[in-house]
Amino acid sequence: MIDITRKLYIGLQLNLGLSREEESLVGLQDFLNNDLVFIHTSARTSEEVFKQVAAKAMSMDMITDAFLEKVTEREKNFPTGIETERFGVAIPHTNPEYVKKQFIAVVTSQEGVPFSRMDDTNAQIKAKAIFVLGLNEPHTQLESLQAIMAVLQNDDKIQQILDSTDVEQVIQSILA
Amino acid sequence: MKKRILVACGAGIATSTVVNEKITTLLKENGIEADIRQIKIQEAKGLEKEADLLISTTILPTTFEIPTIIATAYISGIGMDKLDQKILDALK
Numbered sequence: 001m002i003d004i005t006r007k008l009y010i011g012l013q014l015n016l017g018l019s020r021e022e023e024s025l026v027g028l029q030d031f032l033n034n035d036l037v038f039i040h041t042s043a044r045t046s047e048e049v050f051k052q053v054a055a056k057a058m059s060m061d062m063i064t065d066a067f068l069e070k071v072t073e074r075e076k077n078f079p080t081g082i083e084t085e086r087f088g089v090a091i092p093h094t095n096p097e098y099v100k101k102q103f104i105a106v107v108t109s110q111e112g113v114p115f116s117r118m119d120d121t122n123a124q125i126k127a128k129a130i131f132v133l134g135l136n137e138p139h140t141q142l143e144s145l146q147a148i149m150a151v152l153q154n155d156d157k158i159q160q161i162l163d164s165t166d167v168e169q170v171i172q173s174i175l176a
Numbered sequence: 177m178k179k180r181i182l183v184a185c186g187a188g189i190a191t192s193t194v195v196n197e198k199i200t201t202l203l204k205e206n207g208i209e210a211d212i213r214q215i216k217i218q219e220a221k222g223l224e225k226e227a228d229l230l231i232s233t234t235i236l237p238t239t240f241e242i243p244t245i246i247a248t249a250y251i252s253g254i255g256m257d258k259l260d261q262k263i264l265d266a267l268k
Binding site (some may be wrong): 074077078079080082083084085091093094095096118119120121133135141142145146149152153 | 185186187189190191193194197217233234235246248250251252253254
């Protein structure tokens with residue numbers, strides 16, 4: 001009986017006719033967490049951002065001890081700063097083995113935190129929105145990754161995120 | 177002959193996954209057959225003899241004998257059409 005119900009449910013989901021983007025945004029919902037959204041961070045450097053996120057993620061048992069060191073190191077070698085039309089953003093991340101439970105942490109900064117550019121390590125951007133990607137199954141997370149790219153490429157959405165005054169608003173802005 | 181493309185980023189997982197998908201679609205739309213291999217940028221030098229083109233979202237650690245294209249535009253969203261064309265031209 002349960003099996004049939006599951007099949008019906010899955011069938012319904014497939015027929016809901018969600019657009020591809022809507023589907024992947026729904027997927028994003030699984031990784032966003034009120035506790036891992038930090039508005040108007042006081043962090044002034046990328047390392048401080050990582051410390052802030054790692055401290056929380058550690059307390060939630062979502063990362064290993066090495067996560068902080070590894071994400072910092074990786075950012076030095078392969079920076080993740082991106083300049084979009086109107087904003088600087090960053091998508092720091094590290095290898096899957098340091099992530100116990102998947103998450104996407106969102107950090108906003110009013111002044112912008114300096115991050116080196118992905119395509120030019122000598123250039124820096126001021127990231128006003130930082131998405132720390134705590135993913136451990138990236139090859140199967142194409143849609144979530146595409147969803148995050150779609151978010152950061154959408155200047156209106158980034159503006160909404162930056163204008164948000166509480167964590168729920170940030171998450172709603174992302175998923176809208 | 178099928179072209180062999182390496183798609184690389186720092187860890188070989190996040191941005192290269194997105195770019196891999198973009199290129200797969202681009203090639204399909206243009207009827208180009210190619211083998212795409214997703215790698216970490218550090219692996220690229222060792223694999224260049226078996227490839228015709230290296231596409232990377234991150235800066236290159238060294239010079240290469242094969243043509244290279246930086247594909248960060250797919251991540252930032254700026255200049256994607258130009259990048260599409262660049263890749264198509266490189267595969268002609």
